[in-house]
Amino acid sequence: MLVTIIAFILIFGILVLVHEYGHYYFAKRAGVLVREFSIGMGPKIWWQQRHGTTYTIRLLPVGGYVRLAGMDEDADQLRPGMPVTLQLNDAQAVTLINTSDQPLRYPGIPVRVVDFDLVDGLWLEGYENDDETQVKRYAVDHDALLIERDGTQVRIAPRDVRFNSASLPHRMMINFAGAMNNFILALVLFIGLGFLMPKVPINTNQLGGVAKHSPAQVVGLQAGDKITAVGKQQVKNWDQLTTTIAQTKDAQTTITYRRHGQLKRQAVKLKAVKQNGQRQYQLGIYQAQSSKFADRMQYGWQMFARAGTLIFTALGQMMHGFSLNDLGGPVAIYATTSQATHFGFLGVVSFLAMLSINLGIMNLLPIPALDGGKLLLNIVEAIIRRPIPAKFEGIVNLVGVVFLLILMLLVTFNDIQRYLM
Structure with missing residues (x-):
């Protein structure tokens, strides 16, 4: 449990630090005063001021923020009679x-x-x-x-x-920089995984091996064979190959492959299995692996792209049928961190990378109070060619904050029921 707690705090701390540093860095470059850079929420337990910015660490490791001049109107806390x-x-x-x-x-x-x-x-x-x-x-x-x-x-x-004194391009960059940093972190971590692993799977139609007593072994397939077609469907890489095999309509099909430059064709009966309540087919083959520098780099990029695609797919499915189970808050992240720690250091790094790209994409959703909502207002300002009234922007952001607070409470309550009861 202690390992999970430490991993959870580190993961949250890294995500917040990287995200908020994006806002911080580009705000500084635009001449906007960063009044406070905070890791954590709630009562402060440490602070130090350097170069006009107050750096704080707060008690609850469940978030963080940067306070930009002009975006924290009540921060001065001065009142007549005080x-x-x-x-x-x-x-x-x-x-x-x-x-x-x-x-x-x-x-x-x-x-x-x-x-x-x-x-x-x-x-x-x-x-x-x-x-x-x-x-x-x-x-x-x-x-x-x-x-x-x-x-x-x-x-x-x-x-x-103040923030609104910066040019519109600078303000847009400040709003986008947090998510951008999350994407950069995810890509760096996925590439890092590629170099930490002994070998990485490569997205090729060349076989790395065949399973014992599998349909592939029965028909004589060997490591090094390149499968070029399943039935009449051409395949060029591992993703196409496994998807085509799994979705084949009939267990009885033909495999076209190349061995030592010669093209061969072999009838095969695939093994039927059930996954997620659906029948799918398997050939019993292993993906080829490599330790080459270029393949490790490519593996990192492919994992990054797949993670982004997976998240967008999940968002699309939510549009057709939303459920609180599709979302997760700190409780869900803690529970998943516990699972990730069982896979060791690489499991935690992989989870952090997935979480980072998830945070980046979610923050860019056009919801008021999120970075995406702020960017949407920036785009509107660019279209109408005049600043959006501060009162209107404040109301929009307030509505967004209330919505997010209610959603966070509902998600947290749902997570407690799912993971702790």
């Missing part, structure tokens, strides 16, 4: 606003906020030392820090470093 503590520099500009109860290393000025503008005007007004006879205005430094109520220290978000 008591804060200010620190000033030599030019009497505010360099730190403390909204929490935690004591500061250096003494500050107690102020009760009356009004403020931390976006354009960069000022704050309030009653100093609760002296309500005079409202005092303070200039706020462009790079001033703000300590939030939970003690998290972040930069303020002036207009020029």
Whole structure:
């Protein structure tokens, strides 16, 4: 169980780190301030600030996020009437606003906020030392820090470093980068699997071997034979070969193959088996394997393509009949992680690769609040050639967040029933 827990935390951590780093990297390149980069959710257990970004690790290893300036409107948490503590520099500009109860290393000025503008005007007004006879205005430094109520220290978000101040192409790239990183991670992991395995199966119509007492052995097929046709159906690779054999309508068929340059034809009776309630046929052959560099690279790419195709196929099937069993949340991922650990390191790597490409594709679905929903709004903005009203965008994203929260609760409850009861 301990191995499963460690693997689960590592898998979730890697997925989140890679996904969020995509948003982070392209936001930085576009001049957008990344106020916080968090791994995990809930109460923070560690934080450090570097180059304007606060890096945090939070208690619950079930997600993470980046907070981009201008996309966390309520993050400043300032309100008229709120008591804060200010620190000033030599030019009497505010360099730190403390909204929490935690004591500061250096003494500050107690102020009760009356009004403020931390976006354009960069000022704050309030009653100093609760002296309500005079409202005092303070200039706020462009790079001033703000300590939030939970003690998290972040930069303020002036207009020029906010997300919506970036160009449309930059914003689209920021929104797409998380999923892109997941695809890159999946491809790298699949290629890595190809080099970690002693040999990799190659997608060829050449046989790697035949099973004992199988139809293939009965008719004299050998390793190295190249099957070119099953019945009248031409086959050029292993995928076509196995699919054609499995879906053959009659057990009695003919196999055309090439051995030492000579083309031969042999009648054969296939073995009938039942899979998923359907009758399929088997010839009893093994796939050829290779240790060549090019074949290992090709194996990684083919596994990546197959995983993507499998996920899109599953999404298509969901359109015809949706069930909560088609989705899985943290509980399902934990249960599958437990199964993957039984196959050792390679099993965990393979599962991580599948999960990464799955996360990338799911995030690109055109659902509000997901990256795909944000990209859809970007495309609409490009078509109408003007910014989408912030109020409308906020409502759309709020609807998406509510939908996703409800869906997550339903999926989690369903997963608990499936895996823990």
